[in-house]
Amino acid sequence: MPESGRLPRQLVQELLDGSAQIRRYVRRNTADPGDAADVYQESVTRVLEQARARRIDNPVAYAIRTARNLMSRRVREEPLDQHEPVCSGPSPEDSYSYNQRVERLSAALKAMPSLRREVFIRRRIHGESREEIARALNLSREAVKKHMTRALVDIQRHLDRQQRDQQTV
Structure with missing residues (x-):
């Protein structure tokens, strides 16, 4: 404490x-x-x-x-707008958009090296600290940081490539 x-x-x-x-x-x-x-x-x-x-x-x-x-x-x-329908779930557009983002992220994760993917998932999805990841994977804290940076670059490149491909269609 x-x-x-x-x-x-x-x-x-x-x-x-x-x-x-x-x-x-x-x-x-x-x-x-x-x-x-x-x-x-x-x-x-x-x-x-x-x-x-x-x-x-x-x-x-x-x-x-x-x-x-x-x-x-x-x-x-x-306060609710009296003219808007009440719906507790996401709109179909939001659901579709969310599913598209999940698919793109999933494809980007599959394309990266396994150790980099593991570091990214532990840090961003499970919320583990750099120290926890370093201990669990027998890496230095600096190596964890570099894997995270490279994972983010990989994901951004993958998303940029997909966006370029969609624009040319």
Whole structure:
């Protein structure tokens, strides 16, 4: 448990390292950029407040979960437009778009070397820290960082290639 009122440096550093990931998540899931900034700030603030009282193993995942809860609460509190039909599920367009993104990401993951894919999945999907991944895969923390960077580059290249191919059709 943290000393009373003090934040562990590692937690603060992990939040700084993961701030782009948190911001991307919030921006993807909010329509208004002003709301996105508010949700990001509130979620990070709540993580920092909670970290003063108890240990948080994965502050980035905790911030994303907090942001999800905040966004969900905002949606529930917004008044419904009387002329819009009420539907609790995603629209068909959203479902299709989501499935397309999952297929593209899946194809990009399949195309990359297995160790790089494993590092990416552990970090981005399971939310493991670089240290946890390094221990589990017998790598240095720097090697984990390089695998993550290369995985992101691989994914972006794959997506760019697919987009170019779709534009030429």
